[in-house]
Amino acid sequence: MKNQKFKHPESLMMSHGYDPKLSEGAIKCPIFQTSTFVFDSAEAGKGFFEIAYGLREKGPTEEMGLIYSRLNNPDLEILENRLCLWDGADDCAVFESGMSAISTIMLEFLSPGDCVLYSNPLYGGSYHFIKNVLCRFGIEAIAFNAHEPENKINDIIEKHGAQDKVKMIYIETPANPTNQLVDIEACRKVADRFSKDDQRVLLAVDNTYMGPIWQHPLAHGADLVVYSATKYIGGHSDVIAGAVLGSAELMTRVKTLRTFLGNMAGPWTGWLLMRSLETLKVRMNEQAHNAEQIANYLQAHPKVKKVHYLGFLTEKDNPQNFAVYQRQLKSAGAMISFDIDGGEKECFRFLNSLKLIKLAVSLGSTESLAEHPSTMTHSDVTPEDKALYGISDSLVRLSIGVEHYEDLITDIGSALDAV
Numbered sequence: 001m002k003n004q005k006f007k008h009p010e011s012l013m014m015s016h017g018y019d020p021k022l023s024e025g026a027i028k029c030p031i032f033q034t035s036t037f038v039f040d041s042a043e044a045g046k047g048f049f050e051i052a053y054g055l056r057e058k059g060p061t062e063e064m065g066l067i068y069s070r071l072n073n074p075d076l077e078i079l080e081n082r083l084c085l086w087d088g089a090d091d092c093a094v095f096e097s098g099m100s101a102i103s104t105i106m107l108e109f110l111s112p113g114d115c116v117l118y119s120n121p122l123y124g125g126s127y128h129f130i131k132n133v134l135c136r137f138g139i140e141a142i143a144f145n146a147h148e149p150e151n152k153i154n155d156i157i158e159k160h161g162a163q164d165k166v167k168m169i170y171i172e173t174p175a176n177p178t179n180q181l182v183d184i185e186a187c188r189k190v191a192d193r194f195s196k197d198d199q200r201v202l203l204a205v206d207n208t209y210m211g212p213i214w215q216h217p218l219a220h221g222a223d224l225v226v227y228s229a230t231k232y233i234g235g236h237s238d239v240i241a242g243a244v245l246g247s248a249e250l251m252t253r254v255k256t257l258r259t260f261l262g263n264m265a266g267p268w269t270g271w272l273l274m275r276s277l278e279t280l281k282v283r284m285n286e287q288a289h290n291a292e293q294i295a296n297y298l299q300a301h302p303k304v305k306k307v308h309y310l311g312f313l314t315e316k317d318n319p320q321n322f323a324v325y326q327r328q329l330k331s332a333g334a335m336i337s338f339d340i341d342g343g344e345k346e347c348f349r350f351l352n353s354l355k356l357i358k359l360a361v362s363l364g365s366t367e368s369l370a371e372h373p374s375t376m377t378h379s380d381v382t383p384e385d386k387a388l389y390g391i392s393d394s395l396v397r398l399s400i401g402v403e404h405y406e407d408l409i410t411d412i413g414s415a416l417d418a419v
């Protein structure tokens with residue numbers, strides 16, 4: 001690799017994997033808006049297919065050529081190479097949505113009779129896929145609550161008699177919307193405990209909330225990391241996309257299924273995400289800086305009962321979460337939720353009074369967003385689970401953007417005055 005001298009991903013986001021000489025000297029990677037690619041010769045075409053279909057190994061100096069945009073396309077390949085740098089992964093596959101990334105790994109690594117263990121609460125779409133789609137294929141699902149420790153998770157597997165059936169542990173941390181943390185290293189230990197010589201229990205982590213800047217699950221023992229690239233990676237609320245990263249061996253399987261499901265991202269999405277990656281770190285760090293100011297403001301406000309912000313974790317109040325936070329996270333992030341003094345009516349008055357902050361779901365974008373989890377993103381969670389996870393009628397979730405924090409505070413302050 002030419003760039004080995006420069007080791008910080010942010011330095012490489014403008015150049016890694018792209019050679020201007022191959023594109024008329026264009027400083028930026030063009031959009032290869034093409035479905036198919038012309039072979040130099042019939043022999044070359046034959047060779048590409050032999051490798052693509054696994055009929056033989058790639059030779060030591062051989063370069064895999066371009067065939068057809070469902071299999072490979074320069075915008076996707078270069079984007080995937082760049083995404084690998086942040087997580088220190090061997091390989092990456094980009095998808096047309098976060099949900100297609102998530103559903104593809106579950107379909108590839110789970111079979112009828114298997115069981116998936118997941119952390120609760122999960123993103124609503126992932127939960128729905130596990131509960132309503134995987135079960136139709138005879139794949140069982142059992143859950144543990146985000147705050148439960150390793151021995152409790154082991155007990156849950158044994159109590160369900162799933163020792164021989166569990167094939168994947170699927171977690172999301174921090175949990176949405178209350179920022180409860182799941183210990184990735186503890187989950188690795190659980191996965192190892194139930195792995196057999198010929199069957200490794202895979203640990204997959206949805207890192208959408210923190211990645212790829214603030215948390216690196218592969219470094220803590222995860223096998224696969226998945227993203228909704230719609231969120232921080234895209235970062236401008238203008239594209240839907242997803243990504244999966246992991247070892248070469250696992251990613252070959254993921255990419256093969258992607259080829260046959262046909263759910264890869266298109267060249268235009270690839271190009272948009274490459275553009276977004278150039279500013280990923282500056283955006284995310286500014287968002288985290290703004291979030292800290294806003295969390296402090298909310299914490300001191302008389303109409304706010306409780307602020308759920310990772311920066312407020314203390315060893316005294318929550319030693320378990322605090323230890324995970326220190327080991328696993330590089331930042332408190334830019335997601336805040338808080339309980340207003342009141343209920344749904346007060347929350348709606350607040351949300352309807354915001355001017356600069358937009359009332360919308362999604363997260364991780366340049367503009368700040370606000371929503372009411374109980375009636376919006378988490379409206380189909382059962383009342384018991386809502387109570388368990390602290391998703392009350394008084395909870396508001398904020399995704400902090402890159403505006404000036406003083407203006408955000410002015411907006412929040414006026415909206416709270418209206419409550």
Ligand SMILES: *Cc1c(COP(=O)(O)O)cnc(C)c1O
Pocket residue numbers: 097098099100123125126172176206208209227228229230231240241242
């Ligand atoms: C948005 C989101 C998803 C789903 O991603 P899409 O790009 O909307 O398909 C999955 N997980 C988390 C944590 C998310 O926030």
